[in-house]
Amino acid sequence: MTGADAMVKSLEQESVGYVFGYPGVAICPFYNSILDSKIQTILIRTEQNAAHSASGLARLTGKPGVCAVTSGPGATNLITGIATAFADSIPLVCITGQVNSELIGSDVFQEADITGAVESFVKYSYLVKDAREIPRIFKEAFYIANSGRKGPVLIDVPIDIQQQEIGEFVYPEEVHLRTYKPTVKGNTLQIKKIVAELNKAKRPLICAGGGVRLSDAKDELRQLVEEYRIPVVSTMMGIGVMATEHPLYYGMVGNNGFPWANRAMKEADLIMMIGARVADRAVNQPERVMKDTVLIHVDVDPAEIGKNAGATIPIVGDAKHILAELSEYKIEGDYSEWITSLEQYREEMPVVRKPVEGFVDPAELIRKMSYKMEDNAIYVADVGQNQIWSCKYHVVRNGRFLTTGGMGTMGYSIPAAVGAKLACPDRQVVAVCGDGSFQMSMMELATMRQYDVPVKIVVLKNNYLGMVRQYQHFTYEDNYSVVDLSGSPDLEHIAAAYGMKFLRITDMENIDAKIDELLSGNTSCLCECIIDPMDLV
């Protein structure tokens, strides 16, 4: 057995179904060994998207997504995808080929110091120096990626190590890491303090982040919220944790969030952040917002607590465990008055949009599409204006909402949708992007065709990098710089070139029928929606 065989065997031991990647000489031993395995390989069209697809898959399966690329440019191309997964706390195991271990450091062909390059955005990285360590390293990598605060782990394997004979393959049953023991259970004393504060509070608010999803604490959260009638808002990464139309859910907070949700944050006398970072886009000027507020901060990563706002009650642990522990106590609070005022804010502060005739109104399109999509459909939003409209107007029922809220990497939606569809072939997957972000990942239409991954792609086309244009509109008085996307391809031809169904929607006439057509059948479809170039989120 060679090192490469051991790599594949290790992936089998971790029940990996798919490996996304792009071969090159330095990873060829691995790709040769994987031919003997049931693991399916997906040749993605650029390495960055291998990480995004792995991310899409990981978010649906709850297990680390795996990608494998070659050394040098293959590895460096992967970096943006790794950084995206790190910012969004998505578990990945990224395998990179490396030049012969004896040549490392001599700048030979396709050599890059990838472990050095990714240091500040991986949870951990390995440069394998002896193939006999491969089983242990893989076991550790999968454990590290998917425990505590989840994130990417990189394993760099020189080609000679992949070729090294190792004898018998023994996969370890347990990991022994003396330096890594994430706290899962919450401190009982702190739990009691939370109960006491909730008893005192008049205007409590739960702010749910992506961590609630990552720890699979959705049901526990809903139970707590419904039992004591505590209102909930969410960050962008927390969208979908509560069904959008749940009576106690008030939508997304932050500079792109709903005004009533932000008002709730300002007026609450107790905020319980669960699995959220209190980051700049969600909570502007946290010190001011939190000044007279009791801040309870639940996070599995102790470094997040107190980083952006000092917590009154910090509690380190897994959201699922902490919410379960909390459910053992009785909370004696009556928040009905507070809910009445929140309802009032929601009514008093409507979001008024003035859609221009003769274009598709993205807000209405997204809202209507939500109700027509299957109940458990997966919606993947890209980055830009399309992301903000998606966050605001997509109605999640029993489905999923995926986007990169942490890193905001354009081009995420299509490869992530591919990963999500492979993870859940029976569920409907819709990717929504702009004409800028579409062009960053349109090469993956080939991947969709090659492996028959039917995804519905909606392109909101305005011939601009809309989000930046909007920023230049407000900040630079309409002095547009480098945001004009004329020169973009005719998407009808693109669809034809990839053998995809194509649909163009130019205005709101017969919109229902058109959305039905888009969503019909388990086939891929590229749908171009012409929106007002001057539209603002």
Next chain:
Amino acid sequence: MRRIFSVLVENRSGVLCKVAGLFSRRSFNIDSLAVGETDDHAVSLMTIMSSGTEQTLEQIEKQLNKKLDVIKVKTFEESKAITRELMLIKVKYNKGTRREIMETCEVMKAEIVDMSENQMILQICDTPEKIKLLISLLSQVSIVEVARTGTLALQKCMED
């Protein structure tokens, strides 16, 4: 505010780089850094002096703890620790300054460890303040070059 971070790390290649990289990546200060093996060959001790607001110092500790190669982080104030630094300092001298330098050495408990016709190397092992003081005293003479180890520190003995 200044604090000492006594960081036990796995004695592996790349670990120094990871820890130093963490400081630069998050704009934390390193005032002084000293690294060496402990009694256990597999474990190194990094002694890092850093300064910043209370919040920054707390973040440094938490971020260090997140690194998988970090075994343990202890933090303490300088006043709660025994600190030492070793310095070698080469100075120029002449007939007029020789006496003065030697007197300074005597007072500061520095030792002359090498000498030529018009240069000498002094060695001092003391607290960072004393080292600073000696540098300022000798700068009035003529310093050629200076090599310092960075501060080593252990928490004072306390029966707990």
